[in-house]
Amino acid sequence: MNTNSILTVDKLSKKFSTSFRRSLWYGVQDIAKDLNPYQRQATNQTGHLRKTEFWGLQNISFSLHRGESLAIIGDNGAGKSTLLKLLNGLIKPDGGQIRIRGQVGALIELGIGLDPVLSGRENIYVRAALLGLSRRQVDALIEQIIDFTGLGDAIHMPVQFYSSGMTARLAYAVAAHLNPDILLVDEVLAVGDLDFQRKCLKHMQSYLTAGGSIVLVSHVPYHIQAVCQRGLLLEKGTIKFAGTASETLDRYFAQQYQQAMTIEQRDQASLSPDRPMVIRHLTIQPTQSAALVAIQSGSDVRVRLSYESMTVHDNMGWAFFIWTGDGATCITGGISTAPVTLKAGEHSLTCRLPRLPLTAGAYQVKAAVFGFDSLQVLAHLGWENAPVRLLVEEDVSTLKNLQSMAQQLITIDVEWTHEA
C-alpha cells in the first residue's frame, strides 16, 4: 500500500446477475460457503461468472492521496455508482480490496442513510451518532449544518415530505460537515438548484484545500472541472482511461463522437459545383504531430484553416469558434473583421491568438467560411463531422489559491490603473 494514499483500490471486481431470482440463490450459496470453514477459498471471490452473471466492475485499481480529488466519468451503466457503493461499504466486492485510512462521508443515492419518518434535524443527530459523534459534538455543529442546508423551517419536517433537491441539501450538509477524510459524491448535485450547486462546489474546493479528499461521480463537465484534479474513465465496468480530469473528460468527449478526433481535422469530401469549396484542415499550432498535444494556457497560438476551392471567391469572411468540451457553450469566436479573397486551388488562412485566454480544460474548435456581407456559409468543419479537439494545460501552482475562489473558463487581458 502506498503510504501517502488515503484510499487504495486493488483489482476490485463486482458481479451482478441479470436474474433477480438467481442472484438471491447465488447469495444464499455464497453465504453458505462463507460459513463453511473447509470451503473458505471457494466463495464467490473467484474469477468465474455463473449463469446470468456479468461483471458490474472488473479489475479496478487506483489510489487517492490526501487533498486529491478524483472524478469518475463514464456512460450510463459504466459502473460509477457501483464503485462508490463499494467504497462506502454499501455492497461487498466479489474480488480485490479497498483500503481506506479514515472516515468516509458519503452522499451516494438520495435518501440513503436518512430515516424518512424523522425530521431533517433528527436525521442529522442519527447520522452523526452512527459516525461516532456524541450529542455534545453534534450540538456544537448543528446550527452550522442547518444553515448550510438552507432548508429553514423545513428542517423540522419529516424527510419523506422533502423534494429531491431538499433531500440533496440535507444529505450534502450532513456528509460534508461530519469531518470526513474522504467525501464520496454521486451525481446528487444535479438535483440541487443553482444556488445549492454553487454552495457545494465552493465547499468542496475549500474542503480540498484543507486536506480533504473527494471522489466525485458526475456527468456535468463544469462540476468535474471545478472540483477534480484527476479522472477515471469507466467503460463497461473497466478502466478505459486514467489521467488528469481534463484529459479524462477529453477522452470521454472524443468517445462520444465515435471517431478519432485529433488536433487536426481533415475533410475528405470532393469538390463539386454544389460544393465549390471545402475546408481541408483546421490546425491549432503549436503542434508537431497529428496526435493530441496539450497547449499551454497563455501561449501564442495559430489557428490555420486550409481550404480547397474550385474558383475564386471575393468578399469572404471566415471564423473559428471555440466551445467547451461538451459542446454546450461557445466561449469565443475568432471572426475575421475584413473581407478576404479566396483563391482557386489549395491555400490557407491563419489567425493568431497572441495569448490563448483559455484555462486548463478540454475544448472543441469548429470553423466556417461565409460571404462577408451575406453571411451565407460556403464551407464549414466541425459541425457535421467531428470538431478539432483542443486540450489546454496550465501551471496551476501559482494560481491554486485564486482558482479555489472561482472556477475560471477564460482569463482576459486587462490594464490596471491606480489613481492616486
Ligand SMILES: Nc1ncnc2c1ncn2[C@@H]1O[C@H](COP(=O)(O)OP(=O)(O)OP(=O)(O)O)[C@@H](O)[C@H]1O
Ligand atoms: N443490484 C444490481 N443488480 C444487478 N445489476 C446491477 C445492480 N446494480 C448495478 N447493476 C448493473 O451494473 C452496471 C453498472 O451500474 P451502475 O449503477 O454502477 O452504473 P453507473 O455508471 O453509475 O450509471 P449511471 O450513469 O446511469 O448512474 C449496470 O449494468 C447495472 O445495470
